Amino acid sequence: xxxxxxxxxxxxxxxxxxxxxxxxxxxxxxxxxxxxxxxxxxxxxxxxxxxxxxxxxxxxxxxxxxxxxxxxxxxxxxxxxxxxxxxxxxxxxxxxxxxxxxxxxxxxxxx
Amino acid sequence: xxxxxxxxxxxxxxxxxxxxxxxxxxxxxxxxxxxxxxxxxxxxxxxxxxxxxxxxxxxxxxxxxxxxxxxxxxxxxxxxxxxxxxxxxxxxxxxxxxxxxxxxxxxxxxxx
Numbered sequence: 001x002x003x004x005x006x007x008x009x010x011x012x013x014x015x016x017x018x019x020x021x022x023x024x025x026x027x028x029x030x031x032x033x034x035x036x037x038x039x040x041x042x043x044x045x046x047x048x049x050x051x052x053x054x055x056x057x058x059x060x061x062x063x064x065x066x067x068x069x070x071x072x073x074x075x076x077x078x079x080x081x082x083x084x085x086x087x088x089x090x091x092x093x094x095x096x097x098x099x100x101x102x103x104x105x106x107x108x109x110x111x
Numbered sequence: 112x113x114x115x116x117x118x119x120x121x122x123x124x125x126x127x128x129x130x131x132x133x134x135x136x137x138x139x140x141x142x143x144x145x146x147x148x149x150x151x152x153x154x155x156x157x158x159x160x161x162x163x164x165x166x167x168x169x170x171x172x173x174x175x176x177x178x179x180x181x182x183x184x185x186x187x188x189x190x191x192x193x194x195x196x197x198x199x200x201x202x203x204x205x206x207x208x209x210x211x212x213x214x215x216x217x218x219x220x221x222x223x
Binding site: 004 | 144151152153154156167199201208209210211212213214215216217219
């Protein structure tokens with residue numbers, strides 16, 4: 001069974017805080033990994049892809065641990081505009097473009 | 112226009128109506144997808160098309176009928192829907208199956 005598990009939150013943090021989200025996936029055959037953010041009543045938007053060596057984009061850092069089958073997202077110096085739901089997404093590849101979405105972790109950054 | 116567009120953005124329909132949702136991608140991608148997002152549930156994949164051929168149908172009821180006339184356009188034809196079909200319907204596209212998907216703004220559907 002292919003599953004992606006996330007802590008639903010909500011994470012309530014003050015501006016400037018550092019916050020980390022974890023996500024676990026069940027199928028070791030998974031091929032690619034992504035973090036999306038989704039604002040209320042809007043579509044998911046790609047935040048970043050996650051590479052085996054880890055990658056950073058400004059205040060955001062993503063890590064992949066294949067041995068333990070988890071993915072993390074670190075947000076430094078949180079801004080009010082970071083408030084959203086963060087979706088962990090795993091692509092199992094194959095001939096079906098099978099993206100499995102987690103239920104998302106809700107982040108609320110307060111002044 | 113760029114990215115992935117969807118029309119209409121909002122739709123209210125009765126259970127006996129027939130309507131269609133439209134998606135268009137301007138990214139030159141080869142794969143397109145329909146998803147359903149209900150409240151407090153993760154996105155559910157409904158249909159996948161690659162180069163206009165359907166490759167996935169996740170046991171979606173026949174009252175939902177997809178159509179992909181070319182690699183840039185995707186339709187979802189709706190008929191005799193149920194109130195529980197009310198949801199946000201999202202279209203996405205990707206260069207190929209291993210690549211990240213880009214979503215349209217969605218159609219918020221209410222079935223009365």
